[in-house]
Amino acid sequence: MSRIPGAIHSNGVLICEARSEDFPIIYVNPAFVEITGYELEEVQNRNCRFLQGPDTDPAQINDIRQALVQQRDISLTIRNYRKDGRAFWNNVFISPVRANDGHATHFVGIINDISEYKDHENELAFHATHDALTGLGNRALFEDRLQHDVDLARRHHQQLAVLFIDLDEFKPINDTLGHAVGDQVLIHVARRLEEAIRPSDTLCRFGGDEFVLLLPDLDDPHHAQEVAERLLLELAQPYRIDRHELYLSASIGIALSDEALENPAALLQQADMAMYKAKQQGRNTLQTFTYDINQKLTQRVTLRNDLQEAITQEQFELHYQPLLTRDGDIHGFEALVRWNHPVKGPISPGLFIPIAEETGQIIGLSQWVMERAAKDFLKLQPLLPNHCRMAVNLSPMQFHRPSFLSSLRKTLEVTGLPPTALELELTEGILMNDTEAAIDTLHALRGMGISITIDDFGTGFSSLSYLRHLPIDKIKIDRSFILNIVESSKDAAVVQGIIALAHHLELNVVAEGVETSAQQQHLLALNCDVLQGFLFAKPMPFEPLTHWLAVQQQNAL
């Protein structure tokens, strides 16, 4: 017995007879008693199978049995049970004690309770493959399952589908109501999606508001669309979170496997591209991948990468378009960004601004625009009447950032532009999410002396009466109404109504896109206050603008 290491502190030790049938225990140490809850008297002369329970792996039991029969060492971690029924992870080492003839007389077992470590290990393994917030699988798990299911589908000549689900307008919820609410929304979304699918489907979250669903063994490709439609309906139900009632929609991209599929990851990319297409089509919709989408989106992705370079290499330029009062005096200027792509030439802001908005690149770009416009305006100011302002377009992402006001104040401070020389143009859509916070921001801006214009008025969903709640100074009627104002009595009536109501609310009205003198006359007759359009001047770089101003002033003399 002296060979038995009595000083093994927290390791339990047991010794059993090797030559008696069923290997009865003859000794256990106090650590064994502590770990298992059994006293020596209770275990003596018994086989140690009393440590086994419902979750003990039979294959491991067999391994131990084999080792004992063959009289060799064995080490393994096995699920064992204490006297009170609680399970624990037992790291066991069993070794034979041999007589001179080489045969085992006893077996010594050293047991170690590693439950804590094992639980931690399990937890780590779980986290490596699961999303901590929703408990759904993560990208790693998805890719694993995708590979597995694609192999199966190939073998059985079946088709599978990947659905890329991205929530619409989730970011403003996070930004305005806070991350705690945003997290709750994501958990609700995960549960709704889970309830709407079959157990054999794999649902994962890729982070942010992106969920991905794998539908194996489709009977019919249309089934994927039916599932997507069902999910859109489920997600559109209102969400009650704390005191908020929220409405959400999603855009879903679908990719279907075919016999030629070589790389399963391609399915994921295709579903992602189709999802982008769904977003472009106005959201709350689904789109199935086609090769045509691939081509268009590749262009977009290239543009996105080029945009990053454009920001660092300052390939942008600001053009300024004058705004005139009804008497033809200068009212101010609108700053409009231009991108001169080194290879593709000028790219329309209508194309790259939405991409910059999606990728967040708009923040850096807007900062550049604001600084450049401020500096240029200060150079022009001595030539301008006092009331003139520089109008700058605000992007939704910029406006909803918590740091928006402080960074704007800083820019004004650094450039020296007085707030009373600045006008911000924002679209109705910006104000639709979390209107209360948006109105607070508008009050703060006006408190500083900045003027606010609602841009593209008439294209959004705001009712005219909604205007009365907004601390704004001007509305700019969208170009699409001005275009047909002469020919279309309906458009003329809309413009007349907008101007009358705006004046009733003591707001100024700007008409943009004035291209003909007939349109100009019509607008003047309807009492429009400010006019902007190619009829008077196109947007132009700073130098030509200074010449244009000089000519204007000459003509005024």
Ligand SMILES: Nc1nc2c(ncn2[C@@H]2O[C@@H]3COP(=O)(O)O[C@H]4[C@@H](O)[C@H](n5cnc6c(=O)[nH]c(N)nc65)O[C@@H]4COP(=O)(O)O[C@H]3[C@H]2O)c(=O)[nH]1
């Ligand atoms: N056909 C026609 N068009 C006219 C006429 N007068 C002005 N325009 C165009 O109408 C657009 C007016 O700008 P917007 O509605 O704010 O619409 C802008 C604005 O939403 C956005 N954008 C431009 N610059 C910036 C910027 O610096 N920041 C942000 N966030 N958005 C910008 O891109 C949009 C498109 O800008 P642009 O292509 O420069 O297009 C400009 C301008 O060139 C006219 O008589 N006829």
